[in-house]
Each structure stands twice: as structure tokens, then as C-alpha cells.
Amino acid sequence: MILMNNGSRIKAWWLVHHYFSIVIAAVMLIWPPGKCYRAFKPNFLLFSCFLSLVMLLQFRYQKGKLYRQIAMGQKHHMSISSEGSKVSKMSFLVVCLTLTYLFQLYNAYVLLWLHLWSGIECQHWEVPVLAVLFLIIAVGNCSTLSSVIYGKSRKKQY
Numbered sequence: 001m002i003l004m005n006n007g008s009r010i011k012a013w014w015l016v017h018h019y020f021s022i023v024i025a026a027v028m029l030i031w032p033p034g035k036c037y038r039a040f041k042p043n044f045l046l047f048s049c050f051l052s053l054v055m056l057l058q059f060r061y062q063k064g065k066l067y068r069q070i071a072m073g074q075k076h077h078m079s080i081s082s083e084g085s086k087v088s089k090m091s092f093l094v095v096c097l098t099l100t101y102l103f104q105l106y107n108a109y110v111l112l113w114l115h116l117w118s119g120i121e122c123q124h125w126e127v128p129v130l131a132v133l134f135l136i137i138a139v140g141n142c143s144t145l146s147s148v149i150y151g152k153s154r155k156k157q158y
Contacts (some may be wrong), residue, residue, distance in 0.1 A: 013144040017137060025132050027126050036114050036122035047103050052086055054096045061093050097145055104138035107131075 028044070031037055111131035115122045 011148065013142050014141050018135055018138060019059075020137050020140075024130065024137070027130055027133070029075040031124060031130075034122075034124070035120045036118075036124065036127055038120070039114055039120055040110060043107065047107055050103060051100055052102050057093055057096055061089055063088075094145070094149065097141075101138050101141045101145070104134050104141065108134035108138060 108131045111127050111134065114120060115127040115131065
């Protein structure tokens with residue numbers, strides 16, 4: 001809400017996304033250890049490390065963008081960044097974000113596979129719930145990123 005009040009054009013999905021992420025973290029936290037949990041844990045740890053790296057890249061991108069705007073006198077030091085950065089850095093970030101969203105889809109698939117077809121006893125309710133949550137987040141992220149890119153490309157044409 002602070003971002004919206006400060007004039008950010010953050011999409012509503014990103015706010016909803018944070019609540020879904022909180023639910024995923026809570027479900028992962030209460031998922032009792034077992035064969036199914038042990039089978040998914042390495043995948044989830046790898047995803048968490050990759051996501052942390054992408055979040056660091058996002059932070060550095062936004063920080064650099066705002067720094068350039070402050071240096072050019074376009075923004076105040078308490079402003080949020082909005083426009084004016086190198087396309088190559090943003091393109092690299094979009095690729096990283098897309099890979100993250102594909103990893104979320106893969107997590108949903110792995111959880112569904114563990115629950116339905118793996119032969120491992122996965123009777124806990126957490127497995128299908130996490131699969132659905134990862135699927136919702138992946139689809140929401142992909143569609144929102146696509147609409148943002150489409151909107152920015154249309155804006156540059158006119």
C-alpha cells in the first residue's frame with residue numbers, strides 16, 4: 001500500500017502474490033517430515049536459492065535506476081524509480097524472472113507428481129495445496145509480467 005500511495009504503478013497481482021507467498025511459507029513450515037517432504041526439500045531449497053539471487057538482481061536494478069534518476073536531478077532521494085534504464089539490464093532481469101516463474105511451474109508439477117504418481121506415500125494435505133499454490137503464483141506472475149512487457153512495448157511505439 002505504501003508503494004501505491006507513493007505513486008508506484010505496482011500491479012495488484014504483486015500485492016496478492018505476497019499473501020500467497022506467506023501461505024506457501026506457512027504450509028511448508030507445518031508440513032510434517034516424511035518421505036514426500038524429503039523428496040521435495042532439495043528442489044525447494046534450490047528454488048529458494050535461485051529466487052534469492054533473482055531478488056538481489058531486482059534490488060540492484062531498481063537501486064541503479066533510482067541512482068541514475070537522482071544524479072540527473074529527475075527524482076528526490078526518497079522517490080521510487082519509474083523509467084529510464086538500460087534495456088539490456090532489464091532484458092536480463094526479465095529472462096531471470098521468467099526462469100523463476102518456470103521454476104514455480106516445475107515445483108507445482110513435482111508436488112503433483114509426488115502426490116499422484118510417484119509411489120511415495122504422500123497422504124498429507126500440504127502436498128496438493130502447495131501444488132495448487134505454486135501453480136497459481138506461476139500463472140499469475142507469468143500473465144502479469146507478460147501484460148507489463150506488452151504495455152511497455154505499446155507505450156514505446158506511440
